[in-house]
Amino acid sequence: MKLSAHHRIPRRTATTAVTAALALAGLLGTAAPAATASTAAATAAPAAASPTTAAALAAPDIPLANVKGHLTQFQSIAGSNGGNRAHGRPGYKASIDYVKAKLDAAGFITTVQQFTYNGTTGYNLIADWPGGDTNRVIMAGAHLDSVSSGAGINDNGSGSAAVLETALAVSRAQLKPAKHLRFGWWGAEELGLVGSKYYVNNLPATERAKVSGYLNFDMIGSPNPGYFVYDDDPAIEKTFKDYFAGLGVPTEIETEGDGRSDHASFKNVGIPVGGLFTGASRTKTSAQAQKWGGTAGQAFDRCYHSSCDTTSNINDTALDRNSDAVAHAIWTLSAGTTEPPTGDTFENTADVAIPDNGTAVTSTVTVSGRTGNAPAALKVGVDIIHTWRGDLVVDLLAPDGTAYRLKNSSGNDSADNVQTTYTVDASSEAANGAWRLRVQDVAAQDTGYINAFRLTF
Numbered sequence: 001m002k003l004s005a006h007h008r009i010p011r012r013t014a015t016t017a018v019t020a021a022l023a024l025a026g027l028l029g030t031a032a033p034a035a036t037a038s039t040a041a042a043t044a045a046p047a048a049a050s051p052t053t054a055a056a057l058a059a060p061d062i063p064l065a066n067v068k069g070h071l072t073q074f075q076s077i078a079g080s081n082g083g084n085r086a087h088g089r090p091g092y093k094a095s096i097d098y099v100k101a102k103l104d105a106a107g108f109i110t111t112v113q114q115f116t117y118n119g120t121t122g123y124n125l126i127a128d129w130p131g132g133d134t135n136r137v138i139m140a141g142a143h144l145d146s147v148s149s150g151a152g153i154n155d156n157g158s159g160s161a162a163v164l165e166t167a168l169a170v171s172r173a174q175l176k177p178a179k180h181l182r183f184g185w186w187g188a189e190e191l192g193l194v195g196s197k198y199y200v201n202n203l204p205a206t207e208r209a210k211v212s213g214y215l216n217f218d219m220i221g222s223p224n225p226g227y228f229v230y231d232d233d234p235a236i237e238k239t240f241k242d243y244f245a246g247l248g249v250p251t252e253i254e255t256e257g258d259g260r261s262d263h264a265s266f267k268n269v270g271i272p273v274g275g276l277f278t279g280a281s282r283t284k285t286s287a288q289a290q291k292w293g294g295t296a297g298q299a300f301d302r303c304y305h306s307s308c309d310t311t312s313n314i315n316d317t318a319l320d321r322n323s324d325a326v327a328h329a330i331w332t333l334s335a336g337t338t339e340p341p342t343g344d345t346f347e348n349t350a351d352v353a354i355p356d357n358g359t360a361v362t363s364t365v366t367v368s369g370r371t372g373n374a375p376a377a378l379k380v381g382v383d384i385i386h387t388w389r390g391d392l393v394v395d396l397l398a399p400d401g402t403a404y405r406l407k408n409s410s411g412n413d414s415a416d417n418v419q420t421t422y423t424v425d426a427s428s429e430a431a432n433g434a435w436r437l438r439v440q441d442v443a444a445q446d447t448g449y450i451n452a453f454r455l456t457f
């Protein structure tokens with residue numbers, strides 16, 4: 001339980017003990033070389049401010065060749081497994097294994113969720129990108145199964161490949177969004193949204209409440225494409241429409257989508273949803289052909305649920321535009337508010353020797369790129385290697401010099417090291433500037449050093 005009854009200690013007055021919240025220890029690494037000698041008043045060189053925010057970052061281009069490479073793999077998998085990637089058939093599990101291997105290699109935390117339908121085992125693949133606020137999850141998904149009549153390259157290799165390549169782009173960028181990113185590949189969608197329903201139904205209500213939005217991509221490379229945006233959550237819809245407007249590509253509201261793909265499973269439990277679609281068996285009108293090109297009077301996808309839904313059943317421009325739109329939505333919706341997102345960390349890992357029973361030393365981090373004041377729950381990560389930590393007094397110094405007592409000396413605390421995170425109400429302090437951790441050893445014998453100092457906003 002965190003108790004953070006902090007009182008701001010006016011500058012240069014006798015420090016008053018305040019209760020510091022001790023969060024889980026171990027946020028900072030403990031491995032460190034023996035302390036290097038340094039002058040008593042030494043202040044470690046401030047680490048270069050390294051805000052790890054994605055607030056303003058634009059999404060990278062998603063390479064069409066990479067997306068098509070995944071489609072080639074799905075085609076090959078179908079070819080080696082009876083011609084399809086359908087639920088309960090070997091081609092589906094082989095597809096799961098392919099996608100999972102790519103994600104594991106890219107640093108995702110993957111989970112294969114099993115379920116049974118029609119007497120056979122189905123699989124969902126969930127991939128979490130470590131970091132971000134796990135109370136605010138942005139999720140993107142696609143069904144990975146095909147119908148039994150073919151390889152299902154547009155339906156829905158296209159969505160699966162675009163979501164996979166976007167996840168891999170997140171890894172390449174080492175993106176650190178404010179919100180937590182999760183990706184899903186669903187089984188048995190063609191049999192009635194079975195896999196996504198199973199996932200949602202087995203997600204505790206507390207976990208469902210953390211999903212800020214679910215983005216669905218089912219058929220996004222149709223050979224005679226339309227550009228349809230789901231008309232569900234307004235913010236998600238706007239994100240997609242703005243993207244296509246930026247390309248000069250008109251969009252239409254997806255009118256047949258309700259209940260027709262995996263977003264329905266999420267919508268049914270109150271999770272905001274959105275998504276993209278390039279059309280299935282419906283016929284493109286003349287007006288649509290006027291704005292999008294292609295062939296009026298012909299289905300958006302003539303090979304829908306047919307054996308001809310192969311890698312030749314893809315419109316490259318549609319697949320490229322939609323893959324880039326997936327990335328745009330992920331980068332944009334996970335960045336949080338206009339403020340640099342929570343999870344912004346600044347740290348200094350330079351060692352600073354603490355003189356035994358001597359003057360105080362400091363370690364400095366310089367915060368920049370933020371606006372306004374620091375938060376009321378500023379996380380102060382402290383990592384001090386020191387025998388008999390009862391010798392130590394530890395303060396946080398705000399940029400204006402105001403001292404916040406984190407730890408008092410306590411003669412009988414013979415344990416080693418101070419490795420924990422304090423929560424400080426720093427809301428009266430400007431966020432930007434040089435923050436310092438001040439440490440003083442006030443009792444003879446036992447020595448050590450500051451190993452790391454971290455501020456998380």
Ligand code: DTR
Pocket residue numbers: 155156189190218219254256257258260261277280
């Ligand atoms: N049911 C999907 C294809 C599909 C048909 N209409 C829509 C609208 C929105 C998304 C998907 C679809 C399938 O066959 O997988």
Ligand code: CA
Pocket residue numbers: 061062063064320321323324
């Ligand atoms: Ca691209």
Ligand code: ZN
Pocket residue numbers: 147155190305
């Ligand atoms: Zn289908």
Ligand code: ZN
Pocket residue numbers: 143155156189218219261
């Ligand atoms: Zn589909």
